[in-house]
Amino acid sequence: MSQALNPITMPLNGSSLIEASAGTGKTFNIAALFARLVLLERMPVDAILVVTFTKAATAELKTRLRTRLNQALALLQNNLPAEQNDPVLQQLIDCARSQDDDASLILRLQAAITQFDRAAVYTIHGFCQRVLTDYAFLCQTPFDTETIETDPEMLCRFAEDFWRQQVSNNSSMATLAVAYKLTPARLMQEMGRHCGMVDLQVRQPPVADIAGINNCWQQSWQSVCTHFSLIQDSFWQLHQQLNGNIYRQKSYQQLFTDLQQVMESEVNCHSFSSSVLEKCAKLASSQLQENTKKIKHSIMS
Incomplete structure (x- = not known):
């Protein structure tokens, strides 16, 4: 069940899918969640992982996270200008005050701000680099492994x-x-169109005998050339009994014209388009039988 996001009350256990378009306050809510983890969940800044996409976004996010902690501290110390306060920040402080006194909250925020340089805010590549470095033995990778941007x-x-x-x-x-x-x-x-797919499975194809496949192709093409007139006449005799949505008349008239042009020219038969090859495949006897209209017989009594 979908619902509006409230960074102060949303559950933190499990996984949450948040849908947000540009300019809807993604960074604002991330900063609120970060401050919530520090104040309400009592987590040190280096135990919170924040991952984004680009280096520029990482730099901006770090600034916004630190600013949010400073605003929360200023609000607790009654030093925050009114124009910088907002309902989310006020709700955060109200919830925190229901758990601890102001002195404890101030001390916790001061520690977080002092240690903020240890905050784990990374790009995806940067986080991968840290994991490979910190857990080199577990990952079975060299200590000097580096991740680089796409070149x-x-x-x-x-x-x-x-x-x-x-x-x-x-x-x-x-x-x-x-x-x-x-x-x-x-x-x-x-x-490149496929490499970005997260569920991409790379399979090693069997070693193909390209020369043998090519010879088979050439022999098949020569057979088509030899019997072309018979193939064409037989198809049109059968056409009325075929599924008209699959074997459209204009489409197959164009197919036989294209095949005729290739036979009369010196164009390499390998240059057929995928659409031509798909239409040719439907001329197989199994395909023709499968797509033949069912003839209904009536019995006269």
């Missing part, structure tokens, strides 16, 4: 290295790359 030039070098090792010295792979207009830059762009 487009380095990624491009990796793609070019792969190209030199797997494509440029392999005639079959090179032919496919040319047919589909693949370059190292495009390979990097295509892979």
Whole structure:
């Protein structure tokens, strides 16, 4: 059940999903939660982990967290200007006063502000770096492991290295790359769309016999060229009995036109688009049988 966020009363155990768009007070509420953990939960600042995305956001967040602690201290000492007070801060102080006296709260805030440089406010990369350093034995990583930000030039070098090792010295792979207009830059762009997926599973494909697959492809294409007229005539004879939503007339007229043009030209047959190949796959006998309309027979008595 969704409800409005109140950083002073929301439960701290378990996980909470908070939906917030730009300018809705995310940093304000994080600062309120931080102050709550210090005052109400009596946690030292170095036991609270705050993680954000960029270095700039981290610097701003540290400033806002320290400012919130200073405001809470000033309010307890009756030194906070009225324009800096707000309902959330006032509610925090009221809750804290119901648990401890002002002297204890002031002492706790002064300790937190003094030790604030030890506060664990990191970018995601920074937090990963700390874990790898502090728990090197557990992570089985070298002590000098470093995390670096994404470097487009380095990624491009990796793609070019792969190209030199797997494509440029392999005639079959090179032919496919040319047919589909693949370059190292495009390979990097295509892979980049998937690398950000948190549930991505990397599977090692079986070693493929590219030359054998290519020979099989060429033989199949030659068979299609030899029997093209028969294939086309047979399809149109059957067309009225096929599912019209799958085998649209205009779409398959265009398919046979495209195939005819490739046969009459010197265009490499590997250059077929994915849509052409999908339509060709639907010409398989199993697909045609599956998508044939059911003929209803009536029995005359």
